[in-house]
Amino acid sequence: MSSIARDSGMRLAERVRRHIAEERVEATPGALISAVRHEAEASVLGDTAVLRMAGRVRDQLVGAGPLAPLLSDPSVTDILVNGGEVWVDRGRGLERSTVDVGGPDDVRRLAQRLTAACGRRLDDGLPYADARLPDGTRVHAVLPPIATSGPYLSLRTFRQRPYTVADLVECGTIPPAVAPVLEAIVAARLAYLVTGGTGAGKTTLLATLLGLVPPTERIVLVEDAAELRPVHPHVVALQARTSNVEGAGAVTLTDLVRQALRMRPDRLVIGECRGAEIADLLTALNTGHDGGAGTLHANTPADVPARLEALGMLGGLPRAALHAQVNAALQVIVQVRRRTQGRVLDSIGVLYPMGEDRRTTVVPVWQRGRGTGPGTATLSRLLTERGVPVPPILGARR
Template identity: 75%
Template sequence: MSTEPVVDRVRRQFAYEGVEATPAAVVSAVRRAGGVLGDRAVLRLAGQVRDEMIGAGPLAPLLSDPEVTDVVVNGTQVWVDRGAGMQRAAVRLNDADEVRRLAQRLVAACGRRLDDGQPYADARLPDGTRLHAVLPPVATDGPYLSLRTFRQRPFSLDDLVAHGTVEPAAAVVLSGVVAGRLAYLVTGGTGSGKTTLLSTLLGLVPATERIVLVEDAAELRPVHPHVVALQARTANVEGAGAVGLTDLVRQALRMRPDRLVIGECRGAEVVDLLGALNTGHDGGAGTLHANAPGDVPARLEALGMLGGLPRAALHAQVLAALQVVLQVRRTGRGRVLESISVLLPSGEERLATVVPAWELGRGAGPGAEVLARLFGERGIAVPDLLRPAGRPE
């Protein structure tokens, strides 16, 4: 039996009756509309019908695949990323109108608007999946959909080591960074695994400490017994009600944080974060878009200018507030921790520079001695990775 007539009949029934499409209601409607079917067939059809009505439709199987991190739709072509780059998916979308209806339904379910007057939308689905949609004519060959999946199961540091994301010796250094309450940034390009690594490291924070998260979109889910999260809010259709990260950082400071964390530094809120880390809130963290560790100071400088912080003051704040930069990169074999670096002053102007303490494939770097000293000052055992060859403990 084709599922399309069942979908049409059930959709009309819910529209006519005005009943919420709960799983139980969908199963009951499918049983009535599908004729004589066994329980297994009814449940299978009900799942397909519900995906077509309120879920991701033909994209649902991809989003439920634990290996998939991203699903994108270009017109009617569907592509997926399972950690090794984009690959064409064996999913068929009939035409652009079907994609447009799917995009509008998903966006509407998040309380947002997507139409000719507002041809793009950024939203978060109920399961945490992040959705971005663009309609023609802005999307020249669209509609375009971009979905970043949200995984409920967080990774442990041992998981990252087992997956090859973090070298075993580097994992010991990461544990020391957290235990020593060093403030750090996880940096890298889009989709490089910054949020995954940060969430994993937050899970190493002692259970006696309170973590306050500030995020543009709720993505961090550390395994920790005392986490409170603040999420930015966009303006409503009237253009009112927006709550930005800068406001949330200031609120977070009043919430007795032991560790203040910004999911992603992308604007003037970096000034408030640096200020907070310079007033006794050590051990804080965040992520930052940067293609290479050496780009971090310039990136912070640009964001600091948005907050009205002069260049010299910004670099002084950075050097006083942050100690470590963790660079992650997306490679052909997956996402990897590429380097662990320290922030040090340079030149007469004492501008912040990033000096590698360890690099993948190269071992200890010139910043290793500095990081080892920071560990020692905070009572953390210095890992072998940071010890010069031949020097005893």
């Protein structure tokens, strides 16, 4: 959009805003169309033109403004605004966008409008906010002077489309020979964590694997922000809540895990393990709740034990107790990675106690580019003990 067109749209949006305020009506689609006709003197225009103008004005008033086209692009996963620059990620890494968001004041107004729509405060007194739009898009904003060359605005889009294992095989995320291994892990009710860096596709893969859970089982999801949408007939979702402006009313993941245990879960799933709730999850998995799952930030599978140690300490678990709990509760680590060609399954490993102190170690079962590893025997044994056939690749160690 050219700067002239953008300025014209901003002026029209301001006139429509005043008109809506003077008429004291809600900014519904019908009210916006009526206001656009009135303020733009567009009654001689066709309905299509008026609807298009009303859509643009709505984006300026209550929507994402100039970022709306990017949010509607199904290939875009992240939108990052640095002052007046816009960067997007379409699964191939960040690239500069030609979208014009205006100057710092325009970005500030956009950030405040988006966060206010989610009931969050963003101003000089609280110059940062983390919010979630009604369509599921995650919004994070930081204002100057905290943002030295800002404002900064980060949006993580939420796509409603669910994926199947076949979809991920077709797009190259999962090698065809490895897909049966993931299916066997779910069928055997082994507890697993999907690990990886930010934006590596952890949530997408976890939701896909949850779609393999038999329809006779009940899945209870516990999430900081509702993102998982598995294709399954019996899913119950719980979402954490931050405190209000008075600092009250917070509901933490730890609170939700304890509530979930009273809801008869066949599969207890934590969308992202990031704090003291890991202690409650491990306790739950050690008391008869097989097949649990979650995601965890970790750069490599070897980093997972240390990451679990750090989180366990937040929950009051000493190191020795944490490793004992992990060894009994979790069996599999599924690592994903973001590469230039897209997001891929990078490795599968099993958790195994090593040494006299029985410290948890991740032993490779399969690694991209390297094939199967020493963990195949352990995973094969776990599958056999639970009556699940061992996939052919696990008997083809190289």
